[in-house]
Amino acid sequence: LKSDVIGHARIIFNGTDTLPLSPASTRYTAETTLFRSGFYQLTWSANGAQKYSDFYPVQLVKDAPPAVTINNLPQFTKLEASSPMKVDMKSTITDDYGLTDAYIIATVSKGSGEGIKFREERLRFDSPSKISGRSITPTKEIDLIKLGLDPGDELYFYVEAIDNKTPGANKTRTETYFIALEDTAVVSASIDPGLGVDLMPAYFRSQRQIIIEGPAWL
Numbered sequence: 391l392k393s394d395v396i397g398h399a400r401i402i403f404n405g406t407d408t409l410p411l412s413p414a415s416t417r418y419t420a421e422t423t424l425f426r427s428g429f430y431q432l433t434w435s436a437n438g439a440q441k442y443s444d445f446y447p448v449q450l451v452k453d454a455p456p457a458v459t460i461n462n463l464p465q466f467t468k469l470e471a472s473s474p475m476k477v478d479m480k481s482t483i484t485d486d487y488g489l490t491d492a493y494i495i496a497t498v499s500k501g502s503g504e505g506i507k508f509r510e511e512r513l514r515f516d517s518p519s520k521i522s523g524r525s526i527t528p529t530k531e532i533d534l535i536k537l538g539l540d541p542g543d544e545l546y547f548y549v550e551a552i553d554n555k556t557p558g559a560n561k562t563r564t565e566t567y568f569i570a571l572e573d574t575a576v577v578s579a580s581i582d583p584g585l586g587v588d589l590m591p592a593y594f595r596s597q598r599q600i601i602i603e604g605p606a607w608l
Contacts, residue, residue, distance in 0.1 A: 397435040403448070404428040424450060455560035456485040456551040458492070466568045471541055475534040477569060481515075484525045485553040485560075492521045494530060495563075496547040498537055511537070513547075521551075534571065542573030 399411040399418045411418035411432075427450045432443040461480045469475070483492050494513040501507050515521070515528035532547070539545060550563040 399432070399434040401430055401432055403430045424448060426450060451486075453553065453555040453560060454486050455562045456483055456489060456492075456553050458483050458549050458551045458562050458564050460549060460564055460567060463567060465565065466570070468570045468572060469534075470572045471574055475539070475571075477532045477534070479530045479532055481528050481530075481549050481564075482525075483521075483528065483549070483551045485551070486524070488524055488554045489521050489526065490552050490554045490559065492526070492528060492549065492551040494532075494547050494549055496532070496537065496545060498539060499544040499546065500538075500540070502542065509538075532569075534569065539571055541571050543571050545569040 396413075396418075399413070401409045401411060401420055403409070403422075403424070409420045409422050411420045411434075427448055429445045429447050431445050434441050459482050461482055463477070463479060467477070469477075479494070481492075483489060492515065494515070496511050496513050498509045498511070499506060500509075513530060513532070515530045517529050518526060521528070532545070534545065537545065546566050546568055548564045548566050550561065553560045
């Protein structure tokens with residue numbers, strides 16, 4: 391039908407909400423935001439009579455939060471003093487509608503006992519340089535020396551991802567992963583069978599006088 395013989399074209403949602411349709415060449419268009427599932431139909435006047443279309447369903451699918459995993463590392467890693475001070479991390483991040491950002495939250499733990507200090511940093515992935523799309527496999531070379539770790543220090547980190555849901559985005563994170571650098575002084579002491587070594591990360595061992603530094607954003 392040509393637009394000059396059609397009048398009062400509208401779309402009706404759930405039998406109550408009416409939205410006018412605007413003519414554009416040989417088409418009629420409208421735009422709105424829906425907040426619930428339901429049905430709609432079209433109505434218009436032609437040759438003095440009101441016309442109605444059949445009913446059509448509208449099913450809204452809830453935007454799920456991103457799915458995030460770390461693929462190639464155990465949850466706890468202990469490195470010897472002679473090991474390379476770099477760790478390659480690979481992740482898989484997916485979202486049903488699309489991602490807007492993803493990064494690594496890393497916390498450096500220095501010291502022991504009641505004098506433990508924590509410093510938090512946000513690390514960007516090496517690849518890809520821009521986080522977008524529905525599925526990515528980002529990678530990061532974590533340089534422990536660059537992060538300031540010394541023997542006996544520990545690193546705790548997790549990956550966090552954000553999708554494109556509006557007005558409030560969904561956010562998801564992995565579990566916390568741990569990397570500990572071997573303390574040569576503790577290793578020497580453990581040779582004596584009368585001395586015990588507590589292998590639990592200092593993050594959990596310390597219960598008093600935790601000093602928080604930062605954050606230092608990269």
